[in-house]
Amino acid sequence: MILFNYETDFKLKNEHEIQQWISKCIEVYGFSEGEINYIFCDDAYLLKLNKEFLKHDTLTDIISFDYTLGKLLSGDIFISVERVMENAKKLSQIFDNELNRVVIHGILHYIGFTDKTKEAKDKMREEEDKCLALIT
Structure with a gap:
């Protein structure tokens, strides 16, 4: 079950479609929801x-807490809407596109992808792009 919670005045316009898309991505990788x-939330x-929790004194767009057991993906994914907006501007991206990238980024971490090295970041970006192509 995918739930959306709001600690800021932001609200997804299309929760149901986003839920379906995330579920489809999870399935493609052979995992269960x-x-x-x-x-x-905000910054x-x-x-x-x-x-x-991470002992980092820096702004970030996402923090995920992974409770996955085997192939059953579970966790809490915190997303700063403010940071996503700023990043979208910096990258000359549409906000919704950048938000979708961040939304699926957390799921890809649960699946096992990392972003600690240049090679891992490149692979993560490739997987994000694959998932973004599945949005209907």
Whole structure:
């Protein structure tokens, strides 16, 4: 079950379509959907989590807590809407496109993709693009 929660005034316009798309991506990789919670928040909210749990004093667009067991994907994915907006501007991207990239980024981490090295980042971007191509 994919749930969307809001700690800011932002709200997805098309929750059902996004849920279906995430489910399709999970299936493509041979995983099953457990309980996945998306929490949309602002920079201050996510910075607090970043400091408290990861000991990082930096802004970020996403933090994911992975509770996956085997092939059953579960976890909490926190997304700073403010950071996604800023990144979209910097990258000359449409906000919704950048948001979708970040939304699926957390799922790809649960599946096992990382982004700690240049090669891993390139692979992660490739997988994000594959998933983005599945949006209907």
